[in-house]
Amino acid sequence: DIVMTQSPDSLPVSLGERAAINCKSSQTILYNSNNKNYLAWYQQKPGQPPKLLIYWASTRESGVPDRFSGSGSGSDFTLSISSLQAEDVAVYYCQQYYSIPPTFGQGTKVEIK
Amino acid sequence: QVHLVESGGGVVQPGRSLRVSCEVSGFNLSSYGLHWVRQAPGKGLEWVAVIWFDGIKRYYADSVKGRFTISRDNSKKTVDLQMDSLRAEDTAVYFCAREWDRGSYIFDYWGQGTVVTVSS
Numbered sequence: 001d002i003v004m005t006q007s008p009d010s011l012p013v014s015l016g017e018r019a020a021i022n023c024k025s026s027q028t029i030l031y032n033s034n035n036k037n038y039l040a041w042y043q044q045k046p047g048q049p050p051k052l053l054i055y056w057a058s059t060r061e062s063g064v065p066d067r068f069s070g071s072g073s074g075s076d077f078t079l080s081i082s083s084l085q086a087e088d089v090a091v092y093y094c095q096q097y098y099s100i101p102p103t104f105g106q107g108t109k110v111e112i113k
Numbered sequence: 114q115v116h117l118v119e120s121g122g123g124v125v126q127p128g129r130s131l132r133v134s135c136e137v138s139g140f141n142l143s144s145y146g147l148h149w150v151r152q153a154p155g156k157g158l159e160w161v162a163v164i165w166f167d168g169i170k171r172y173y174a175d176s177v178k179g180r181f182t183i184s185r186d187n188s189k190k191t192v193d194l195q196m197d198s199l200r201a202e203d204t205a206v207y208f209c210a211r212e213w214d215r216g217s218y219i220f221d222y223w224g225q226g227t228v229v230t231v232s233s
Contacts, residue, residue, distance in 0.1 A: 040219050042158075049208050049223035050158065061221065093158055097218035101174050104158040 002026050002096050006105035012113035019081040021108045023094035028074045031098065038098035041070055041079045044107075045090045053092075054079065086112065115139040115222045117209050122227030125199055133227050135192045135209030146212045147185065147192040148220060151205035151229075161207070164192060166215055177203075199231045 003026040013019040029038045037057035042050035052061045054070040057077055067082040081088055089112060094105040121133035135147065149161040162173045162183040171183050182195040192209060207227050210220035 042220075044158075049210075049225055050220070051223075052213070052219065052221050055213065055219045095158075095220075100172055100218070102160045102218045104160070107157045 001101055002029065002099060002103050004094055004096055004103050004105040006092075006094060006108045008108060009106070010109045010111065012111050013081075013084045014113045015086065016083050017113075019084050019088075019110055021079045021092050021094075021110070023072075023077045023079070023105050025075045025077075025096055025098075029096045029098035030074050037073055037077070038096055039070075039072075039077050040095045040097065041068075042093045042095065043088075043090045044093065050093065081110070084110070084112070115211070117211065117222060117224035119207060119209055119224045119227035122207065122229045124230045124232060126233050127200060127231055129199055130195070130197045131199060131229060132193055132195045133207055133229065134194075135224060137190050137192070137209075137211070140211070142185070142190050142192075143187040144215075146215060147183075148210045148212060148218075149183065149192075149194050150208045150210055150220070150223075151203075152208070152226075153202075153205045156205075159205075162194065163212075163218070196229070199229075201231050203229065204231045205229060 005024045007022045039057040041054040044050040058070040069080050071078050091107045091109050093107050116138045118136050125131045146165045148163045164171050164183045180198045185192045209224045211222040213219040213221040
């Protein structure tokens with residue numbers, strides 16, 4: 001199985017400041033035949049199911065604010081929140097869908113500093 | 114509007130069985146794969162199983178293989194997860210999730226989850 005490792009586990013950020021979450025896969029999740037990275041990001045608020053934010057490492061899901069962006073390739077990826085808002089407090093998960101079983105990172109808790 | 118609603122959770126003794134169900138609306142179930150993903154208390158997300166749009170291909174996590182069975186009934190718009198030989202480590206919120214595209218394993222819509230507690 002592909003192991004996904006996120007850092008940091010917890011990220012205190014001031015309102016209006018930038019937040020960056022890293023995600024590293026134990027092997028490449030870049031599929032050479034289509035040059036796509038098989039990585040998604042989800043946001044989970046307390047008591048709620050996860051919400052899809054980004055897929056193909058950098059494609060924003062419909063309705064997701066443009067302050068959220070994804071970058072990276074191969075085995076190293078980043079989710080960035082350009083200007084943290086109060087409603088962005090949540091746990092964020094990366095997930096690879098390159099191979100079965102799909103696997104998630106352990107989560108990064110973003111909170112207000 | 115797409116909706117997924119889980120039901121059937123509860124408290125069950127180790128070694129016993131439980132069946133949870135996911136009822137969908139707002140889309141054609143026969144065109145989509147459906148997954149179960151679980152989350153143990155205070156923990157992260159763990160994929161459990163998938164049934165493809167054709168109802169033929171089914172895959173399971175190693176941790177549940179041979180104990181859990183996923184099935185679907187497109188006419189009833191439901192996807193079920195039969196859980197046998199339950200263990201304490203199966204205690205979790207069980208979410209059903211629709212995949213964004215056939216075989217994509219990207220989860221674009223999720224239910225609110227149903228709580229399964231395995232305890233004596």
